[in-house]
Amino acid sequence: MAAHHHHHEHHGADLTRAAQTTLEKSGEQWTVMRERVFEALAGFDKPASAYDIAEAVSKLEGRRVAANSVYRILDLFVGANLARRVESANAYVANAHPDCLHDCIFLVCDACGQTTHIDDDAITKTVRAAARGAGFSPERPVIEVRGKCADCD
Template structure:
């Protein structure tokens, strides 16, 4: 499998890396943005904006508007802090903020678990095809559905 290496972060190191990456992109790291990122990072499966808003609202004791969460998640996708899982209309935290590359997502149809793998041969070929068709700034989004090892057993 072709790919590259990057540092995976977790816990406070992930929060710090996300904060640095967002502020380096010229954006502010606000309290609500940090809360949304922390809530997203807590999930091992893709989470919807509504899931995040509901969980934050329960934790804060007051409603958090899903539209606000959507705007923050869109910002996180633009700045490479999160990835959008299109087929699930949900989001997954990027555990290596600041490292921009294309991911291929493997999504379990049974348990919903999503993992990613890097294969520049596949995503590079898609990017080249898009460029050859006249598109600029091509960003492949590849999702494969099936059963994870645990569910297939």
């Protein structure tokens, strides 16, 4: 039996407030630029690259925002659990439940790029235990399952 964790997923302004609260609890400031980057990230329906986000924020700001600045903010967001990095795509998704920490399991559609994040603590606990058994200290397990989503299958 899978150990799925049920939690409240935030959306829209509620998601932005949850992200702000989580970031501030970690001791970081919620700046205007961080809010713009988070809202741009949350506005994508698929994983977004730092360049995609920089372009969206640049349009909103009416000035060029460098991807390097966005990368720094995204790194902060990943560390604070506000965003997740889809490793194989070098792209990011907003974490719909930033107040709850889990290892990532991503289902990535090779046809359309849609990425679904699921939590299954039993699977990730087993992965961590296997890593420790091999003499490895797991820091940030990310599991990606590539295939086709129901819409593309």
